[in-house]
Amino acid sequence: MSNLNLKENWFTIILIVLVAVSCGLLIGKFLRPKGSDLIPEEQTNTPKQKKLLPQSPQTTYLNVSEKDILFPKVGGTKNLLITTDGAEWHVSNCQNWLTYSLNGNELSLQCDNNSTLNERSGYVIIESGDMASSVFVKQSQWATRLEISTTNLQVPISGGTYRITVNTDADDYKVDTWDPCSVEKFSDYFTITVNENAGYGQYFNVYVNVTTNLNLKKTIKIHQKGKCRTCRGTGxxxxxxxxxxxxxxxxxxxxxxxxxxxxxxxxxxxxxxxxxxxxxxxxxx
Ligand SMILES: [Zn+2]
Ligand SMILES: [Zn+2]
Structure with a gap:
């Protein structure tokens, strides 16, 4: 009887010990802070060891005075101020329709005329050490200016030829007209030739516009004298x-x-x- 009791007691003790050990393991597992499995790896690869290697001073800031630039269709020049504690800075990416030059802490961007009929855009990237800064550059395709030297012509019965100068930032312009006159176009001016008028006085228009902005439109109002209406030209x-x-x-x-x-x-x-x-x-x- 005592043997059986002893056996039962041993069995109970072993059971208790086993339960206690497994509980202890579980509690230990859950009480461990989250992500602590990663701690040993981080400690073996500290970035501080990298910084101990001999190299030039690190750049800690790199600022550009403007982040967004919009050029008109004709292009132009934009000067940007670069502020950095880096030993040097340079342009690592630039669009092919832009050219740049560096002067001290200034970056000068020159933009060509946009003849593509489409808006274009891209990033200019400035780098210093491990740091990079970008500037978004956009260029419009729309012409903004159309001026002509005359919007009113008084033509005698005998007719005549008139020279009209055109001032526009568009690459080309159009002149629309019909019968009473003919137009000859040149790069920055055109001529209107009005024939002799055998009929009564007449009014007509010549329209000038640019295809890269149809809102830019000019009208030349022309009046050509003719026969007297009172006497039908007989005098x-x-x-x-x-x-x-x-x-x-x-x-x-x-x-x-x-x-x-x-x-x-x-x-x-x-x-x-x-x-x-x-x-x-x-x-x-
Ligand atoms: Zn008359
Ligand atoms: Zn009479």
Whole structure:
């Protein structure tokens, strides 16, 4: 009986010890701080050991005065201020439509004219040591200026040729017109030639615009004189004397007792008088 009791007691003791050991292991596992498995690895690879190697002083800051630049279609130059404690700085990436030059702590960006008909953009990267800074550069494709030397032309009946200068930041411009005149285009001016006018006075327009910005549009209003509308270009109008017929009027002759044709005193026999509108020229004044 005592043997059995002893056996049972040993068994209980072993069981208790086993439970206690496994509990201790579990508690130890859960009480360990999170991520602590990584601690030994970090400690074996400390970055401080790297910094002990001999090398030039590290760059701790690298600032550029502007982060966003917008160039107009024609391009231009932009100067940026670079502030850094690095021993040197340089440009590691630049768009092919930009050129740059370094001068002390200044970075100068020169942008070409944009003839691509599309907006373009990209990053310019500045580096110093392990640090890098970027500048976003964008360039518009839209023209912004269209000026012409004349928007109003008074053309005589005989016609003429007129030179109109064009001032625009677009690469090209268009001139729209039709019959009464012809246009010859050159790089910074065009000519309008108006033919002689055999008809009445006329009004017409010539339109100038640029394809890279249809909102930029100019109109040249042209007035060409023509025939006088009062006399239809003849220079004379019918005699204003209402009794006049072909330059003569009927008058009673007391001696003969008959009505007789006499020369009209108003037109002196011509039947017509000088047109008051054009003073006889037949042309619009
Ligand atoms: Zn008359
Ligand atoms: Zn007239």
């Amino acid at each position: 004379s109008i019918k005699c204003s004397n209402t009794f006049c017929e072909f330059g003569h009027t009927l008058e009673y002759n007391a001696f003969t007792g008959y009505n007789e044709y006499v020369i009209c005193p108003t037109c002196r026999g011509k039947g017509s008088v000088e047109c008051p509108s054009c003073r006889g020229s037949g042309k619009e004044q």
